Amino acid sequence: MKYTHLGRSGLQVSRLCLGTMNFGPKTGEEDSHRIMDEAREAGINFFDTANVYGWDNKGLTEEIVGRWFAQGGGRREATVIATKLYGSMGPGPNDTYLSALNIRQALDASLRRLQTDHIDLYQFHHIDRNTPWDEIWQAMETAVAQGKVIYNGSSNFAGWNIAEAQENARRRSFNGLISEQSIYNLVNRAVEREVIPAAQKYGLGLIPWSPLQGGLLGGILKAQDDGGRRAEGRVQDLLAKHREQIQAYEDLAAELEIEPGILALAWLLHQPAVSAPITGPRTAGQLDDALAALDIELDAETLEKLDAIFPGHKPAPEDYAW
Template identity: 90%
Template sequence: MKYTHLGRSGVQVSRLCLGTMNFGPKTPELDAHTIMDAAREAGINFFDTANVYGWENKGLTEEIVGRWFARGGGRREDTVIATKLYGSMGPGPNDTFLSALNIRQALDASLKRLQTDHIDLYQFHHVDRNTPWDEIWQAMETAVAQGKVIYNGSSNFAGWHIAEAQESARRRRFNGLISEQSIYNLLRRTVELEVIPAVQKYGLGLIPWSPLQGGLLGGILKAQNDGGRRAEERVQNLLNKHRDQIQAYEDLAVQLQIEPGILALAWLLHQPAVSAPIIGPRTSGQLDDALASLDVELDQDALAKLEEIFPGHRPAPEDYAW
């Protein structure tokens, strides 16, 4: 396993982050524990979850991870656990967003579900436009002082949100954010305009989610041609829109003798701002496929061909101005 510092922090995380969103809703608990054990055995020490995961049964995914930690054997000690807050966890007016009150309540609830005394990376799942940063950081300073949180991260922030958060933290002489979790893949490269420049300016590690764009970059055309089931409507509509690109991509994967899903992850691992893409395996076999991406070296010719198929962005404003 390869490791890297998460942004400017001293903590080292595996180059792949195990996403747990499927645990519970799609992956039964025993299978989830098997996947976590296999990931740990492979050297993945970075797990990501959120308090809302479990969907109809919000909190279930954290509980599954917590019961895995409770099995002992160094599972908790070996894991950099990241979770998130923002989404609604109840019917009350203060059960959502980033007020100091909800931060305190949500944090204590996540600690209980995860069966741990601290969160290594506590992330804001979305920007809260109605809570001032001074309030957010005051609450987080308290949580850090209490030993309940070590680092903070953001998710789904715009570049200016990151700048606003960091400048507010700087005025308070607080560490602020060390990571940003954004959608980023060969098809979705909008973050290259302003988020990635902000991440690099402020020393944040980028944690891409949906690296395969819902399976679209995982060999979907070949699977359908081989008799696989039709994708869900949202993914199928996106496939219809980008069919020529996806076909060219899968043809290139054949030329490179790399499975499409592995190629998509390998491309992300070659992007300098990226710390660790989030993989969300539903089975141990999918975990094995993701691990294979760590051994792929893409030469400049391969990277150029991918750029031709999926054109990216220059940083703003040069992308749309002189």
């Protein structure tokens, strides 16, 4: 396994992050524990979850991870656990967002579910436009002082959100954010305009989610030709929009003799500012595929071919201005 510092911090994380969103809703607890064991054996030390995961049973995913930690054997000590808050966890007016009250309540609830005394990376799942950063950082300063949180990260922030958060933290002599978790893949490269430049400026590691764009980059056309499951919903709409690109992409993957999903992850691992793409396996086999991406070296010619199929963005404002 390869490791890297998460942003400007001294924290070292594996180049792949195990996403747990499927644990509970799509993957049973026994299989989820097996996947976590296999990830640990492969050297993945970075797990990502959120308090809302479990969907119809919010909190279930954290509970599954917590029961895995409770098995002992150094599981908790060897894991950098990241979770998130923002989404509604109850019917009350203060059960959502980033008020100091909800931060305190949501943090303590996540600690109970995860059966741990601290969160290594506590992430804001979305920007809260109605809570001032002074309030957010004061609450996090308290959590850090109590030993309940070590690092903070953001998720789904715009570039200017990152700048606002970091400048406010700097005025308070607080560490602020060390990571940003954004959607980023060959199809969706919007973060290259402002989010990645902001992350690089302020020393944040990028944690891409949806590296396969919901399966669009996982060999969807070949699977359909082989009689596999047809695309549905949003993925079906995206496939209709990008079908020619996806066909060219799968043809290139075949030429390179690399599975499309592995190629998509490998491409992310070659991008600046990316610390660890999130892989969210439903099965152990999907985890094995993700691990294979770590051994793929893409040369300049291949990267140029991928850019030709899926054109990216320059940093703003050069991307759209003279």
